[in-house]
Amino acid sequence: MLGRLNHVAIVVPDLKAAAELYRSQLEAQVSAPLPLPDHGVTTVFVELPNSKIELLHPLGENSPVANFLANNPSGGMHHICYEVRDIDAAIEHLKSKGARVLGDGKPKTGAHNLPVVFLHPKDFCGTLIELEEVPAVPS
Numbered sequence: 415m416l417g418r419l420n421h422v423a424i425v426v427p428d429l430k431a432a433a434e435l436y437r438s439q440l441e442a443q444v445s446a447p448l449p450l451p452d453h454g455v456t457t458v459f460v461e462l463p464n465s466k467i468e469l470l471h472p473l474g475e476n477s478p479v480a481n482f483l484a485n486n487p488s489g490g491m492h493h494i495c496y497e498v499r500d501i502d503a504a505i506e507h508l509k510s511k512g513a514r515v516l517g518d519g520k521p522k523t524g525a526h527n528l529p530v531v532f533l534h535p536k537d538f539c540g541t542l543i544e545l546e547e548v549p550a551v552p553s
Contacts, residue, residue, distance in 0.1 A: 417497035421466035426489040429471035493542035501547035
């Protein structure tokens with residue numbers, strides 16, 4: 415069911431400073447900030463040869479990562495995102511095995527304009543899991 419690791423998300427207290435750190439010290443290619451009001455975050459992607467790092471910062475008072483940042487003022491790892499080919503099938507499979515899909519259980523559009531869902535961390539060794547549907551690559 416799982417495809418490749420898409421990204422590891424890190425909540426940061428200062429998005430501009432974090433992006434510059436990755437750009438200047440690690441010499442990484444860093445995207446422009448992208449506000450995602452539906453998710454309550456602003457995101458920046460750090461491109462790696464085999465995956466991405468997503469830097470997250472709260473957007474608005476009701477941001478789901480604001481509480482995370484309040485509890486972890488220096489920031490920290492927030493979630494891991496795995497790719498799936500069919501998100502609806504993945505949701506049904508996981509629910510049949512007792513996993514909890516957060517929110518209303520239906521996919522929402524994520525930062526890459528693709529369907530995403532989040533799985534409860536208590537069901538996955540204390541780690542918040544994001545699943546992102548990616549189209550099949552033609553051979």
